[in-house]
Structures are given as C-alpha cells and as structure tokens.
Amino acid sequence: MVRKRGTYQIKILDKQLICVFCQNDEFQHREVYMDLSPLGETVTEQLTLQSFSCTSCGDIRMFEEKNRFDHTLQKHVSIIEYMEVIKE
Ligand SMILES: [Zn+2]
Structure with missing residues (x-):
C-alpha cells in the first residue's frame, strides 16, 4: 500500500x-490494490485504485488511475492531479 x-x-x-x-x-491519499476474480475463479487481474478520504468527514472515494494524452504538454499524463495543501 x-x-x-x-x-x-x-x-x-x-x-x-x-x-x-x-x-x-x-x-488524504492512499493506494489500494484489489484482486479481480470473476465468478469466484482464480485472480485474473489486479486493479490499482487511488483512494481519497475526506479530511473533514472521512468519506472515501476511489478512482482508477488512467492516462490521457495532453495536447498542451504533448505527452501522456495521469487523469488525476495532486496539489499538496501546505498548512502553516
Ligand atoms: Zn467530507
């Protein structure tokens, strides 16, 4: 993790x-690994999810990190952007 x-x-x-x-x-961020085993058979794939928990109420949202092509940067970038919050 x-x-x-x-x-x-x-x-x-x-x-x-x-x-x-x-x-x-x-x-707050953490990365979660989830095994995919359709129909209860052996694990075929592992899914990596980015989990974000609300610092105020603790609700958790999860997203699969994927790439997309950014035409401005002319390269593939993640669909998820992180901007650190600096507390004084
Ligand atoms: Zn919340």
Whole structure:
C-alpha cells in the first residue's frame, strides 16, 4: 500500500474533487490494490485504485488511475492531479 503523505486537493480530468457530503476539497491519499476474480475463479487481474478520504468527514472515494494524452504538454499524463495543501 502506497500512501502519499500530507493533504491534497485533487483534480480528476480537470474537475476539482469535492466531498459530496460536506463540500470539503481536501483529501488524504492512499493506494489500494484489489484482486479481480470473476465468478469466484482464480485472480485474473489486479486493479490499482487511488483512494481519497475526506479530511473533514472521512468519506472515501476511489478512482482508477488512467492516462490521457495532453495536447498542451504533448505527452501522456495521469487523469488525476495532486496539489499538496501546505498548512502553516
Ligand atoms: Zn467530507
């Protein structure tokens, strides 16, 4: 399990992630691995999910990290952007 330390504001496909329960926009991150085993058979694939828990109410949202082509940067970038929140 990988965890980025600290608190983040998250953008997914250029859209700010906002907690649906408390409208907070700060989250803590961890990475979650999930085995896919359709029909209860052997594990065929492992899914990596980025999990974000709201720092205010603790609600957890999970997203699969994918890449998209950014025409401005002319390269593939993740759909998820992390902006660390620096607390004074
Ligand atoms: Zn919340």
